[in-house]
Amino acid sequence: METTTMASVAAAPILKWAGGKRQLLPRLLASQPPSWNRYLEPFAGGAALFFALSRPEAYLSDTNGDLIRLYQVVRDRVEDLIGRLTAIQTAYRALLPEDQAAFFYALRDRYNARQADDLEQSALFFALGRLAFNGLYRVSATGRYNTPFGRYKNPDIVRAETLRAAHQVLQDATIVEADYRAAGTAAQRSDLIYVDPPYAPASKTANFTSYTADGFGWKDQVALAEWVREMAGRGVYVMASNADVPEIHQLYRGLWIQVVPVRRAINSDASKRTGATEVIITTYPVEGAVRG
Incomplete structure (x- = not known):
């Protein structure tokens, strides 16, 4: 189990979920x-x-x-997850607004390909939730994530303190x-x-x-x-x-x-x-x- 920095915020849901309470x-x-x-x-x-x-x-x-x-990755490898999300966020914010949609759909394709390890797949899953339209998680009848891009200018993809x-x-x-x-x-x-x-x-x-x-x-x-x-x-x-x-x-x-x-x-x-x-x-x- 990894050592991580103590969180400075109270525990709360880490992602938006339909039917959340x-x-x-x-x-x-x-x-x-x-x-x-x-x-x-x-x-x-x-x-x-x-x-x-x-x-x-x-x-x-x-x-x-x-x-x-x-949730398992957050429990066991949260700092590694934060590192992957930070890399995604840095790459996204460096893009011109007209290029951000293509970046999102490339992430979505990688997620749907399901060839990544658990850490990378979890980073993609989390990042898509931060970038997708209205934060909506939706899959097709074949199980493919199909929510469109949300067009957010400067989203906090990482949410490091919430994850910690x-x-x-x-x-x-x-x-x-x-x-x-x-x-x-x-x-x-x-x-x-x-x-x-x-x-x-x-x-x-x-x-x-x-x-x-x-x-x-x-x-x-x-x-x-x-x-x-x-x-x-x-x-x-x-x-x-x-x-x-x-x-x-x-x-x-x-x-x-x-x-x-x-x-x-x-x-x-x-x-x-x-x-x-x-x-x-x-x-x-x-x-x-x-x-x-």
């Missing part, structure tokens, strides 16, 4: 059980709640392998590429699992729920709800987020549900970033929650 953190933190042991987050994404809790020996997993490898802060809190974390069922195997009585899956669509057009090429459909939602109840039966605390739609309320009937306001942060049209609601579901009573 930064704005809901106060409600999520208030919805914890009074006392619990280990923290597990099987749909890690941006891991906002993990970074806010900063609990040691946490368990993070996701089916997005590049995301998981990035994340490095500190990830030191004792177990980080694995796996679906949520693996977290169930790792969980023990009185642990807390936070489940933040791709959401059930709120409308026919609201289908931006696939951050991996294989998607997450209604059968997966049903299986996940059954798994949540299974975990509760084993004495594991579970908190879940999902869309505020009747189907989800019915699926989690008998558990505690809070309806919370949110503002969608990722949309190509700023005028469409309107208010909405979603739900926080818990297998234990929470003040302000209603049992479904």
